[in-house]
Amino acid sequence: MTKIKVSIHGHEKRSYPTSTSASDILKDIAPQLFNEAVAVKVNGELRDRETLLMEDAEVEAVTAASHDGHDVLLHSTSHLMAQACKQLFPKVKVTIGPTIENRFYYDFDVDEPFTDEDLVKIEDRMKEIASEGLSIHRQELSRNDAMALFKKVGESYKVEILEDLSDDDTISAYSQGDFTDLCRGPHVPSTDFIKHFKLLNSAGAYWRGDENNKMLQRIYGTAFATKKQLKQYLNLLEEAKKRDHRKLGKELELFMYNPLSAGSPFFLPKGTIIYNELVSYIQELYLKYGYEEVISPQVFDNELWRKSGHWEHFREYMYNFELGGRDFGLKPMNCPAHTLIYSSDLRSYRDLPIRIADFGRLHRYEKAGVLSGLTRVRSFSQDDAHIFCSPDQIGTEINHLLEMVDEVYDVFDFGDKEITLSTRPEKAMGDETLWNHAETILKDTLEGSVTDFNIEEGEGAFYGPKIDFNVKDALGRLHQLATIQLDFTLPDRFDLTYVDEDGKEKRPVMIHRAILGSLERFFGVYLEHCAGDFPLWLAPVQVAVLSVSEKTADYAEKVGMELKNAGIRNEVDIRADKIGAKIRKTELSKTNVMLIVGEKEAEAGTVSLRRRFLGDIGSIKLTDIIIEMKDEINKKRRLKKSQK
């Protein structure tokens, strides 16, 4: 019998007969890992634990604690759900059941949509099957055999999937008890590895995401290796619900909606203060980074949109109307307007780069079903700007932008960010040399100034490559905010030129960029990130002045007036309530600073300072606290988590 040499990372090499399973080797070399391993990696490739080894190999135990292992567990849980579902509803047809971040789903073709009670039933059945400890087997088969197998059991979606595969593909099916599913795997060795899971919700989903296809019923669920992790994840979902910007927006009176303009938020006085602070912060940066802000029209003759290509590509999202025999469109983007500004004058290479910024209101007719809070709206504005530059200025501009993005995310306390460079797609337009030139510059610039970034080949826009920034919020969720997109087609469409050193007309490159992105969406994301606890510079009410009794009402008013004169937004509460009640009310409004004034303070000309998360701090001179607050506001300091 041939022997193979196998090692488990961190352990010595040992010899085994060929066709020994990874499982047996694990058991032999590292029994403690054997118990935990949901799968193995053989020479770095993720495999079932029962994989038979045919040659020398390096084997790694994969536990559910690792990302890969968790993925295997999630995927196996989706199979378990499909099995339970088939048992309870024999008529359902299974389709696909992949894993997503911390969750899995499975789509079923079923006559009646699932009810909440159905989910409970399915979950209960899953628990039963799990505890049976059915072993999970992989079998590889030819495409024809697989087709025959799934045809026989009436799983037409699996047959459809098989039709798309080629004869050369390795085709595998996994079985557990009475359930067999077409699946690439790998899976956990048996159903009792699946202990801590929960079904979350169900929803309709089109087969292959195409609205022309049949509507399937999708069930989402999650699973973890330990009860504690599952609980943590469920807590995270709870926390997310608590700080949902729609809920906070209502509670803190920041914005509202009305059915008469669905998808278009009304910013209330408090929300408007925040919105305007965001805008003026960005305007400060425009001064620093050399941008020129403009205000451009809201409505254009559709001739503009035909020329820009929006009519062709974006028409279904545009608000259009006819007046006086002319067709008009409400602008969904600022870029065409900015090209008109650019071409309104003769431009020299000495003028470049020209950076035109615009907070113009944009309107896009989003489908009714996709509207959501501030994150998906029909009316919004962006911290939008277009940079017109020569091809050899691209690198400098990108560096400039990376610096700006860093500065902004630091102010808003977004620690981690993920950067993605998307390159030339197949249906790209524009000069290929220019594409290559630009991509090289983008790559080099990113490499020079950023520690880490992903490249997504072929994911760029048809008009140019782009860099996207995803930030992680306080709950670890990713949000795409900033984007930098090169555009090689719009300058062509509008025949934009500049006169170069050699006296010849050249084509500028256009860079679309936004840092906060949509202000509305950013507002929502940031509101959830800070859970409504705004730093002082953004807080709609920066100070609440509370009188202990009506005896000090006049003094409280005086304090409020002095704050106002110092430019500090404040509210004075002189109602005949007990101080405890006023404090409670103010705490619930998440107001950062409270100044409590009683007779002692009135006599001494001081205020008693109470800060959110810190509580009673004690008496302090009003002039001193004003200086401190002004400093905190000017420096845009934020309350650190550690201060809580």
Place this chain on the structure above:
RNA sequence: GCCACCGUAGCUCAGCUGGUAGAGCAGCUGAUUUGUAAUCAGCAGGUCGGGGGUUCGAAACCCUCCGGUGGCUCCA
């Protein structure tokens, strides 16, 4: 747009299988004059999302419209 669920007072919600609406908070009025997360009492407040239908009778059942929520391929 499509599927499911939801829409009751300003807010959060109760209202069982149909018998013509209720609580807490907020609001208003009065009393209390208060020292770091809720003082007491009284009053007022609702086309039960809109429209249509079934019924002796509809917040509840049916239809329809409006709005909201979760979703609608990071591949078997």
